[in-house]
Amino acid sequence: METSIVQKYNVPGPRYTSYPTVPYWDNGNFSEQIWKESAIRSFKESNAKEGISLYIHLPFCESMCTFCGCNKRITKRHETEIPYINAILKEWAMYRSLFKTRPLIKELHLGGGTPTFFSPENLKKLINGIFELAIAAPGYEFSFEGHPNNTTREHLQVLYNLGFRRVSFGVQDYDETVQKAINRIQPYSNVANVTLMAREIGYTSISHDLVFGLPFQTIETMVDTIEKTKALEPDRIAFYSYAHTPWMKGNGQRGYDENNLPKDEEKRRLYEIGKMILNKEGYHELGMDHFALKSDSLYQSYQQGSMHRNFMGYSSSKTQLMIGLGVSAISDSWYGFAQNEKNLEDYYMRIEDNELPVYRGHVLTAEDLIIRKHILNLMCNFETSWCNENEFLPDLLEIVLSLEEMKNDELIEFSKDHIKVTEKGKPYVRNICMAFDLRMRRKLPNTQLFSMVI
Template identity: 60%
Template sequence: MIENLIRKYNVPGPRYTSYPTVPYWDGSGISTEVWESSLLRSLEESQQEGISLYIHLPFCESLCTFCGCHKRITKRHEVEDPYISTVLREWDLYGERLPFAPAIKEIHLGGGTPTFFSPANLERLINGILQGAKSAEIPEFSFEGHPNNTTKEHLQVLYDLGFRRVSYGVQDYDPQVQLAINRVQPFENVEKVHNWSKEIGYTSINHDLVFGLPHQTKAGIEHTIEKTLELLPDRLAFYSYAHVPWIKGTGQRGFDENDLPKDAEKRELYETGKRMFAENGYVEIGMDHFARKTDSLYKAMENGTLYRNFMGYTTTNTKVMIGLGMSSISDSWYAFAQNEKKLEDYQARVEAGEIPIFKGHLLNEEDLMLRQNILNIMCRFETEFEGDPALLAEIKAGLGELEEDGLVEISGNKIQVTEKGRPFVRNVCMAFDLKLQRNKPDRQIFSKTV
């Protein structure tokens, strides 16, 4: 039965870190003036809420062939200083435009490889961001660390600056898989940085694992999870490998596509992980995430404050997220704005005194309503639709087969994802994605949902 559902629903679909999804943003883009207006509107409506900052640190010393992030591969560390200067100048540009200094509730350093940067340069970056800014009463600062180059000094410096959450990219411990994805890191490296993090006092340690990678087997994923459970991280991300080489170019062509586990085989990897996590006290949170009951992510799910944005799942619900750095995406709730993707273009725009927007989207009333419902499904597996009955009828029509297959339950305007349906939550959200339903792409632009 599950094999039949996988065959039926394993279709290309978004991961819904936003709605509308990036391919369906308005083709005419968004002007800097419109973006700034939407930002001011949100800040005025939620002055006490604070804001989130995502800072993209794009440099990596080598290319991981599974990666879909915007990055720049280099071993030249002299790029660190000018890049940080540009990010701080970009932050100053926002400061010049905002009517008041909002409280910073959340900072996340993503990449690329944030720990490519020296501890001293990361300290300069964060001090520059916080200088003159207010900090929320209980801020949540987090960063992504590479187990091969994160030092104890990195961890201590960031801890002293207020960081309490760290995420390590593990992916898989099988040597053959590591070689195929060009991410060779022994368990001992992960164990070392994990234990340093606990010793220093980090309160939430995450490990990223990926299923569906080339050469992965059930025995191999069991071994990876067994090693992971020796360390008992507070939370786990268990991502489905998104194979989109037509978007990301040669980086994802580093192995034969026949080496990838297919459909039911790939789903078995996920179910194996889900079972092992549950047996060891981890609770499934939304999509792709698991947490121990002592972790803030679980507590956010329990009290209904779990949120999802371009950073993935977060315990911090802010209307405004400002993205700094090349390719970063900002979100005012009413609009999205993405920075220039090319490093040189990003730096030139900032040096010219411009907010470096490359493209964006201003949400209309229908967008906002659908966005909230998709957010509810992604974070709580249910929603009560409030809006135009004609739109609800359109959505219900898209949910018809999912309901027949027992993946959702519909009662009036309430739609609930069943336990059986949770692995297909992306498919459920696709029924709410009316931009996608009304204008289906003529080529594959998303990874498959299973």
């Protein structure tokens, strides 16, 4: 990649799992009651046709991974499992009371934290509790995140018996120096064991999460990690850029010096070399930072133009309503967003008071809905158009003019009503989306909110 282009566009920017992004939510127009009305409206419009998505945040981890920016609670006390599950089931019962018919769950994802911190028996209690008040929709997809060091055959079998067919294992990197820096020590043999067990049990989509840009990574260590990964032939690979945000409260990104991190074009080269090897092995790049074999449902949905992106990442199907359960979880009704309390004790207190534990959110305006559609198109399909009246914005001329430099740099091609991201421009899709992000352009922050784009 051209060094000058990398340096020009390597700026802080959102990952666009939503629009507007969380720092630009208008919390002044939000309340628990407004969120309930939005969720009810979305449920009535969509449940019978497509079902809903459910994200359950399980925050507990036994140790701190210093690369992680997720909401988590570090503890070795497993007696925390039952009280937390009871709180989630009570929160779900509150949502269920809003809906007149049984929810059809199309997608269910267990994220964290470390979902496999919980015992298989307690995960079974959680999922059975969810389905006392719901039923699985036709063509459902249930998935969970597993830690290679503590995911047992019993975890895999119990969740498989409950309908789970997709599992994602956090690998990050196989180099011992990198693992020590990020406090994530897990040998290749552990990853190989859980991958083979999942395949033997019958999981149809096994994903490995890798991260580039971690401290002490080099071309040699990245090639070694990719080679080891392809030897296990996961169906999907998420190849994420490390988001360095040490100023964010609660993350542990202080275990190494910034000088230990690959910089700009060096970091991007890690991705390009990894991508080259993966492409050679039959993995296809989908959206941003994701790869899949042709046999995987994510690749098939990409080919059909039905791939979706939300707070759970990329998905092979879309539902209008996504409910997030658990501390810090985010819900999306398409018309609005709501985030749960980020502090565990505050979350418990709200649940005990029989309140939905949402503490901030955003109601989307007509302009927000149009921009959201364009950003989703770019993130999922690398193109968008505004030939219809409901895709047009009054500020469109300003947006197109702001993209002129990217056009000159051959990152995009556009006609009067269409933009397409070029192959050269795919690494900069976040920059292209930022041109459409009118809320960010109108209200630039005084402090850095986001990680670097490259």
